[in-house]
Amino acid sequence: MPEFRAPVGTRDVLPPESARWAALVGAFERRARLAGYGLVVSPMFEDVGVFERVGESTEIVRKEMYDFRDKGDRHVALRPEGTASVVRAFVQHHPVTPFKAWYVAPSFRYERPQAGRYRQHHQVGLEAIGSADPDLDVEVVALSWGFCQDLGLGSVELLLNSLGDAACRPRYLAELRRYLEARRSVLSEQSRATLEANPLRVLDSKRPDDRPVIDAAPRMLDSLCDECTEHFDRVRAGLDRIGVPYEIDARLVRGLDYYTRTTFELASGALEAAQNAVGGGGRYDGLVAELGGSPTPAIGFAMGIERLLLACDAEGALAAPEATAQVWVIDTTGGEEATVLTTELRAVGVSADRSFDGRSMKAQMKAADRSGAQLALIVGEEERAAGAVSVRSLRGQPVRGHADQERVPRVVVVEHVLRLLA
Numbered sequence: 014m015p016e017f018r019a020p021v022g023t024r025d026v027l028p029p030e031s032a033r034w035a036a037l038v039g040a041f042e043r044r045a046r047l048a049g050y051g052l053v054v055s056p057m058f059e060d061v062g063v064f065e066r067v068g069e070s071t072e073i074v075r076k077e078m079y080d081f082r083d084k085g086d087r088h089v090a091l092r093p094e095g096t097a098s099v100v101r102a103f104v105q106h107h108p109v110t111p112f113k114a115w116y117v118a119p120s121f122r123y124e125r126p127q128a129g130r131y132r133q134h135h136q137v138g139l140e141a142i143g144s145a146d147p148d149l150d151v152e153v154v155a156l157s158w159g160f161c162q163d164l165g166l167g168s169v170e171l172l173l174n175s176l177g178d179a180a181c182r183p184r185y186l187a188e189l190r191r192y193l194e195a196r197r198s199v200l201s202e203q204s205r206a207t208l209e210a211n212p213l214r215v216l217d218s219k220r221p222d223d224r225p226v227i228d229a230a231p232r233m234l235d236s237l238c239d240e241c242t243e244h245f246d247r248v249r250a251g252l253d254r255i256g257v258p259y260e261i262d263a264r265l266v267r268g269l270d271y272y273t274r275t276t277f278e279l280a281s282g283a284l285e286a287a288q289n290a291v292g293g294g295g296r297y298d299g300l301v302a303e304l305g306g307s308p309t310p311a312i313g314f315a316m317g318i319e320r321l322l323l324a325c326d327a328e329g330a331l332a333a334p335e336a337t338a339q340v341w342v343i344d345t346t347g348g349e350e351a352t353v354l355t356t357e358l359r360a361v362g363v364s365a366d367r368s369f370d371g372r373s374m375k376a377q378m379k380a381a382d383r384s385g386a387q388l389a390l391i392v393g394e395e396e397r398a399a400g401a402v403s404v405r406s407l408r409g410q411p412v413r414g415h416a417d418q419e420r421v422p423r424v425v426v427v428e429h430v431l432r433l434l435a
C-alpha cells in the first residue's frame with residue numbers, strides 16, 4: 014500500500030493544537046461580532062475572472078493561482094484570498110450598506126513552502142463595504158490591532174501607509190517608473206521584471222541589492238492629492254484618539270492590486286522578516302465596480318492563522334485551552350451504563366468521556382488517570398447490584414472528608430457530580 018501524506022505545503026491540524034486554532038477563531042469572532050460584523054461563508058472556488066481582477070500584476074494571481082477547468086469546462090480557481098469572494102457576493106446579493114462581514118476560510122497559493130508560508134493557509138478577515146468615511150478605516154484598522162492584543166501578541170507592530178487614489182496615483186506611478194527606469198541597471202533581475210508589470214511592486218522587494226534604490230525612491234505619501242491627504246490625516250487622528258499605536262511605512266505597498274488610500278500591515282517582531290506579516294489590509298474603493306457593481310468604497314483586512322499561531326508560539330501567548338474531560342466514566346459491567354451516564358452528564362454541561370471495547374478495570378483506571386479528568390465515576394458489578402456509583406477523585410483532592418472515594422446512589426449521582434465540580 015502506498016503511504017499517503019498531506020500534500021506539499023499543507024498541514025494537518027490535530028488536537029491539542031487545534032484547540033488553540035478554535036480559540037483564535039473564537040476571539041476573532043467575538044471582536045467582529047461586537048463591532049457588528051456578520052459571518053459570511055462563500056465558496057472555496059470562483060470563476061477565475063473574480064480573482065484575475067484583484068491582481069493581474071501580482072505573483073498571487075499570475076503565478077500562484079490554483080486554477081483548472083472543471084468537468085463542465087468552466088475555468089475556476091481556488092480562492093487565493095477572501096476579499097474578492099466577499100465583494101463578488103456583495104455585488105450578487107446587494108445587501109444593505111454598510112455591509113460588514115467577517116470570515117474564516119482556507120486560501121490557496123502555489124508558493125514555495127517554508128515555515129510560515131504554505132500552499133493552503135487559513136485566514137480570518139473582515140470587510141466593510143459601502144462607506145468612504147475615514148472613521149470606518151479607523152474602526153477596521155483598530156479591530157485588527159485589538160485582535161492582536163486579545164491574543165497577547167505584544168511584539169506586533171502596526172504599519173500604515175496611503176497609496177492614493179485614481180486622481181493622484183497615476184502621476185506618482187509615472188514619476189516612480191521614470192526614477193526606477195533610470196536605475197534599471199543596478200536593480201535585481203526580479204525587480205527589473207516587476208518594473209514592467211507594476212513599478213509600485215518593486216518597492217516591496219526584500220533583495221539587498223535593491224535596497225539603496227528603493228530607499229531613495231519617491232514616496233507616494235509625498236504625492237497624495239488634497240482629498241487623499243485629508244483622508245489620511247483623519248485616519249491618523251482617529252487612531253491617535255483611541256490609542257492605537259502605528260508606524261508610518263511609506264514603502265508599504267501590499268501584494269494585491271486593488272488597494273487605494275489607507276493600507277496597513279501587522280508585522281510580528283517575533284517572526285523572521287520574510288514571513289513576519291501576520292495580517293494586512295486596506296481600502297479598495299475600486300474593486301466593487303471592477304467586479305460589476307456600482308462604484309462602492311470599501312475596506313478590510315485578513316490575518317493568517319498559521320502565522321498568528323507561530324507568533325503566539327514565539328511569544329508564549331495563547332496557551333492551549335484545556336481540552337480534557339471533567340469526568341471519566343469507568344464501567345466494567347458491559348459499557349451500557351457508561352453510555353447512559355456520559356449522556357446524562359453531557360446533557361447538563363459536564364464534559365465526560367469513557368473507554369470502549371470492554372477493557373479491564375485496570376486499563377480503564379489507567380485511561381482515566383491519563384485523561385486528566387478531575388473525577389472518575391465507577392460502575393462495577395458491586396455498584397450495579399447496590400444501585401450506586403463510586404465517585405473517585407483523580408487529582409488528589411478528597412471527595413468527602415478525607416476519603417478520595419465515596420459511593421453515591423445512582424439516582425442522584427449527576428447532581429452530586431455538579432456539586433463537586435462547582
Ligand code: HAM
Pocket residue numbers: 093094095096097122124129130131132133134135136138139140268269290291292293294295296297312313314315316317318319320321
Ligand atoms: P494578504 O496580505 O495577501 O492579504 O494575506 C493576509 C495574510 O495571510 C498575510 O498577512 C499572512 O499572514 C497570511 N498569508 C498570506 N499568504 C500566506 C501563505 N502562503 N502562508 C501562510 N500565510 C499566508 C489578503 O489576502 C487580503 N485579502 C487582505 C484584505 C482584506 N485586504 C482587504 N481586505
